[in-house]
Amino acid sequence: MSVSAHDRLHTLRNALQDQFERYTHKLTTLTAHGTAPEHEGFDRQTAVALIDSTRQALADTTQALKRMTEGTYGRCEQCQLDIPVERLEILPHARFCVPCQQTQHR
Known part of the structure; x- marks a missing residue:
C-alpha cells in the first residue's frame, strides 16, 4: 500500500509540531535555571551551549512550519x-x- 504525498506531508507536519513542543519545553526548562545551570548538572558553558542549540532547533522547526x-x-x-x-x-x-546543502558548506 503506497502512502500518498498528502499523507506524508501530514505525518511530517505532526512530527514538526511534536518537535516544536519538545524544543519549547526543553528551552523553558533550560532557561528557568539559566542563572544556576548547575541545578541541572551542567556547568555554565554547557548550559549556554544547550540553550543556544535548542533555540536554533526551535527556530529551524518554526521556519519549517511557516x-x-x-x-x-x-x-x-x-x-x-x-x-x-x-x-x-x-x-x-x-x-x-x-x-545545494553541500554547496552551502564550501
Missing part, C-alpha cells in the same frame, strides 16, 4: 527543486536539497 503554511515547504531554497521526501522524513526542517 514554510508549510506558505506552501513552500519541501522546495529547496537555492535551486527551487523539490527536496526528496526521504530527506524530509530524516530532516523535517531541511531547507536545501543535498547537492
Whole structure:
C-alpha cells in the first residue's frame, strides 16, 4: 500500500509540531535555571551551549512550519527543486536539497 504525498506531508507536519513542543519545553526548562545551570548538572558553558542549540532547533522547526503554511515547504531554497521526501522524513526542517546543502558548506 503506497502512502500518498498528502499523507506524508501530514505525518511530517505532526512530527514538526511534536518537535516544536519538545524544543519549547526543553528551552523553558533550560532557561528557568539559566542563572544556576548547575541545578541541572551542567556547568555554565554547557548550559549556554544547550540553550543556544535548542533555540536554533526551535527556530529551524518554526521556519519549517511557516514554510508549510506558505506552501513552500519541501522546495529547496537555492535551486527551487523539490527536496526528496526521504530527506524530509530524516530532516523535517531541511531547507536545501543535498547537492545545494553541500554547496552551502564550501
